[in-house]
Amino acid sequence: MDEVFPDGAVVVGVDGTGTAGHALMWAGEEAAGRRLPVHVLYAFSPRISARSYELLPTAELVAAGEKITATAEAELRAACPGVAVTTEVQLDEPAVALVESSRRASMTVLGARGLGRVSGRLLGSVSQKVAAHAAGPVVVVREGAARTDGPVVVGVDPEHDAAVPLELAFAHAAAHGVGVRIVHAAHERRHAALADPRLQDLLGEAERLGLEAARELGARWAASHPEVPVEIRTLMGRPVDELVREAADGSLLVVGARGHHGLAGVRLGSVARGVLHEAPLVAIARRRGVPGGA
Known part of the structure; x- marks a missing residue:
């Protein structure tokens, strides 16, 4: 019925x-x-x-x-x-x-x-x-995905609304008595063909600041959720590869619906699309009541 x-x-x-x-x-x-x-x-x-x-x-x-x-x-x-x-x-x-x-x-x-x-x-x-x-x-x-007692792995990008995936990750972790592993992966870029080599230094500095911001973000969430064990990992590498690797021993992989610099009409960012194809258990986080948006 x-x-x-x-x-x-x-x-x-x-x-x-x-x-x-x-x-x-x-x-x-x-x-x-x-x-x-x-x-x-x-x-x-x-x-x-x-x-x-x-x-x-x-x-x-x-x-x-x-x-x-x-x-x-x-x-x-x-x-x-x-x-x-x-x-x-x-x-x-x-x-x-x-x-x-x-x-x-x-x-x-x-x-x-x-x-x-x-x-x-x-x-x-x-x-x-x-x-x-x-x-x-x-x-x-x-099919074949197994629930484990591993941490919830959550990919964050401080330039986007990281609170959305973090809220879902901590809610799941608290409900099941597991920890949270906060991961930010910066894709190291080398542009040999840039007309001004100083631009490469600027890109490197931007990546460094992004990693630092991710560590600070993770520390704030860890402090506000003392009941949940928290790990913070900042990595250099292709985000999809790093997140899938970090989630290998996790109970759930959580990512936001869209990354920064996305087009308004793109409802799934490249990282979300990538982990959906590569990881066995993925949560796409977006605020409730916002169709196709993050």
């Missing part, structure tokens, strides 16, 4: 596959840690069948969706008995339904294929669309 879900619930998209099952369990554990309800959402568009060129029967679609959500609800209640669960079946494009639900959710959780030589570079279209357009935080759980 479809139910209206309460504001602030953890919304999780399901489709009856193993990939969605990983996301379902992660959502339940997150909701239990934060004492939030879970809303299980199944969406399928009644488009023309590629084989029959006929509209798929609406009643059959709804019945199939209700079976999937009922199974997911039972699994979730068994694994997380203290969590309140609601379910919903929508005849709509999955990405559209999830983005719309994200306007009222504390976060939106969905699954994706496992990492590998090929699939690690490919994120499903639903995951990409929701990550780019949701009106709040989005967590993408890769």
Whole structure:
């Protein structure tokens, strides 16, 4: 039975596959840690069948969706008995339904294929669309991703709104009794072709100041959250590579939706896009109620 879900619930998209099952369990554990309800959402568009060129029967679609959500609800209640669960079946494009639900959710959780030589570079279209357009935080759980007791790794950029990913990282860490590893990676650049070599020195100074600002930012957040163990790491290297490496022993990797110097119409920055393709468990942080923005 479809139910209206309460504001602030953890919304999780399901489709009856193993990939969605990983996301379902992660959502339940997150909701239990934060004492939030879970809303299980199944969406399928009644488009023309590629084989029959006929509209798929609406009643059959709804019945199939209700079976999937009922199974997911039972699994979730068994694994997380203290969590309140609601379910919903929508005849709509999955990405559209999830983005719309994200306007009222504390976060939106969905699954994706496992990492590998090929699939690690490919994120499903639903995951990409929701990550780019949701009106709040989005967590993408890769098939095979395992929750660990490692720290929450959060990538920060002092020139952007670092408070957004930091808030999500510390909330997750406090709910699950783990620490936070604050990481700022500056991509060291060398421009031999610059007309004025002094510009290279200016770029180097800017990178140094960025690393210093990140250390100061981390120290402030550590001081304001004494109950959470905090590490601060400032690194020189390609941000995506450094963040994925630092997250290897972590429980979650958190990044902002957009980096600085981005175009207004670009809803996911290069770092967010990169870690989504490379890391098994990623949270894209954006302020709730701001569709596609950071």
